[in-house]
Amino acid sequence: MTITASGAAPSSILEGGHAELVDSFETFIRRELVPLAADMPETEALPPADLRSYVRKRSAALGFYAGEYPEELGGSDMPLTAVVLLHHAAGRSGCALAPYALGGSDGPSPLLRNGTEQQIQRYLVPLVRGEMTRCLALTEPHAGSDAFRLTTVAVRDTDGWVLNGRKTFVSNADRADIALIVTATDLGDDRPTGSTAFVVPMDQPGLRIGQRYEGMSGEPMFELLLDDVRLPPDAVIGGDRGVGAATALAIDSLSRGRLIVAATCNGIAEHAVRLGLEYARSRTAFGERIGTYQHIQEHLVSSHAEVESSKLLTLASAQLLDLGREAPENAALAKLTASETAVRAVDRALQIHGATGWVRGHPLEFLYRHVRMMTIIEGTSEVQKVIVAKAMGLH
Numbered sequence: 524m525t526i527t528a529s530g531a532a533p534s535s536i537l538e539g540g541h542a543e544l545v546d547s548f549e550t551f552i553r554r555e556l557v558p559l560a561a562d563m564p565e566t567e568a569l570p571p572a573d574l575r576s577y578v579r580k581r582s583a584a585l586g587f588y589a590g591e592y593p594e595e596l597g598g599s600d601m602p603l604t605a606v607v608l609l610h611h612a613a614g615r616s617g618c619a620l621a622p623y624a625l626g627g628s629d630g631p632s633p634l635l636r637n638g639t640e641q642q643i644q645r646y647l648v649p650l651v652r653g654e655m656t657r658c659l660a661l662t663e664p665h666a667g668s669d670a671f672r673l674t675t676v677a678v679r680d681t682d683g684w685v686l687n688g689r690k691t692f693v694s695n696a697d698r699a700d701i702a703l704i705v706t707a708t709d710l711g712d713d714r715p716t717g718s719t720a721f722v723v724p725m726d727q728p729g730l731r732i733g734q735r736y737e738g739m740s741g742e743p744m745f746e747l748l749l750d751d752v753r754l755p756p757d758a759v760i761g762g763d764r765g766v767g768a769a770t771a772l773a774i775d776s777l778s779r780g781r782l783i784v785a786a787t788c789n790g791i792a793e794h795a796v797r798l799g800l801e802y803a804r805s806r807t808a809f810g811e812r813i814g815t816y817q818h819i820q821e822h823l824v825s826s827h828a829e830v831e832s833s834k835l836l837t838l839a840s841a842q843l844l845d846l847g848r849e850a851p852e853n854a855a856l857a858k859l860t861a862s863e864t865a866v867r868a869v870d871r872a873l874q875i876h877g878a879t880g881w882v883r884g885h886p887l888e889f890l891y892r893h894v895r896m897m898t899i900i901e902g903t904s905e906v907q908k909v910i911v912a913k914a915m916g917l918h
């Protein structure tokens with residue numbers, strides 16, 4: 524953060540090792556993505572599919588997209604700390620195309636890292652190269668936070684599996700090449716079963732998109748209907764060891780996902796602080812720049828303090844994970860703090876702009892709607908608090 528006049532912000536001490544990488548990513552955003560996004564209003568949540576596809580592939584060719592994946596799969600073998608810093612930089616850039624330069628909820632999935640060799644080559648490699656996109660179908664009308672109380676069920680039959688049920692709020696279902704679908708498992712005997720994750724081509728007979736939901740900031744989500752979807756045995760992610768084991772396969776990716784969302788939120792919050800600061804320095808009221816008024820300073824200093832604290836928490840949690848010492852409650856705490864911080868920072872920056880920030884088309888008007896999803900996705904704030912409370916012995 525370059526807000527302080529007196530020197531580096533405290534969090535920069537944890538960023539140092541990857542300064543060159545972040546620099547080159549920011550140069551890529553500035554030189555290539557900003558001009559491409561120039562014709563696209565910042566209020567447009569979803570860039571056209573061909574533009575997103577170009578950005579993915581170009582970023583993959585430069586080694587940014589899916590950087591955390593091994594080189595033999597097309598990634599750059601980056602530690603999580605580096606990945607987190609790139610997501611932060613994308614959020615901070617304010618460029619509508621920057622988030623698409625990094626693998627997100629439509630990109631390579633850690634679930635597939637636990638796939639069979641065939642699944643890795645057939646699906647994960649093209650996802651890492653940005654040549655394919657996917658969606659994840661986990662949530663159901665009656666199973667959201669309680670994500671493994673599923674009623675969509677996979678029944679084992681002689682040829683493989685038959686899936687029936689209904690998924691909801693699935694992002695990218697209209698563009699994805701494949702769906703990762705998590706179901707309850709019925710083995711046809713009395714054995715205890717868990718949930719199973721399947722990889723399913725979107726044109727698989729029996730699988731279709733139902734209702735389309737329009738998110739507050741224009742991101743669509745979809746219902747997925749499964750009506751006797753017949754799959755071969757090798758559609759189970761992880762093969763035989765994946766049967767009834769989706770939770771185990773997903774568990775080590777939860778902290779990573781949460782830290783990436785936290786980093787994006789920190790970036791958005793920093794961007795909001797910068798917009799607020801620029802306005803506070805230029806706008807006058809009652810004959811003075813509004814930044815000289817303590818009420819405005821209160822907004823900006825509070826946000827700055829919260830963003831810096833949140834960045835430290837996210838970066839420290841990422842570094843612990845890179846050292847193999849991350850505990851799930853750290854990522855939960857980081858995601859909770861960052862998402863709540865971003866919502867507040869955007870709200871305060873809009874307040875500083877008065878009516879100007881509230882007008883449709885202003886970057887803050889868009890961010891205000893966009894950032895609101897962050898306390899819901901990748902586990903709601905309440906769910907993060909449940910995880911932290913448990914770690915504190917409160918259960």
Ligand SMILES: Cc1cc2nc3c(=O)[nH]c(=O)nc-3n(C[C@H](O)[C@H](O)[C@H](O)COP(=O)(O)OP(=O)(O)OC[C@H]3O[C@@H](n4cnc5c(N)ncnc54)[C@H](O)[C@@H]3O)c2cc1C
Pocket residue numbers: 628658659660661662663666667668669691692693694695738742744896899900901902903904905906909
């Ligand atoms: C933008 C966006 C994109 C999404 N994309 C996808 C996707 O691609 N694929 C997918 O499968 N899903 C997706 N979802 C769904 C998302 O995963 C769920 O919304 C989320 O898991 C919360 O579930 P829910 O909405 O059913 O809320 P619920 O679980 O019903 O929760 C309702 C309220 O109760 C609280 N609550 C629940 N349990 C507890 C508890 N134990 N203690 C205290 N409070 C609790 C929650 O925090 C929340 O405030 C997306 C959602 C959004 C907003």
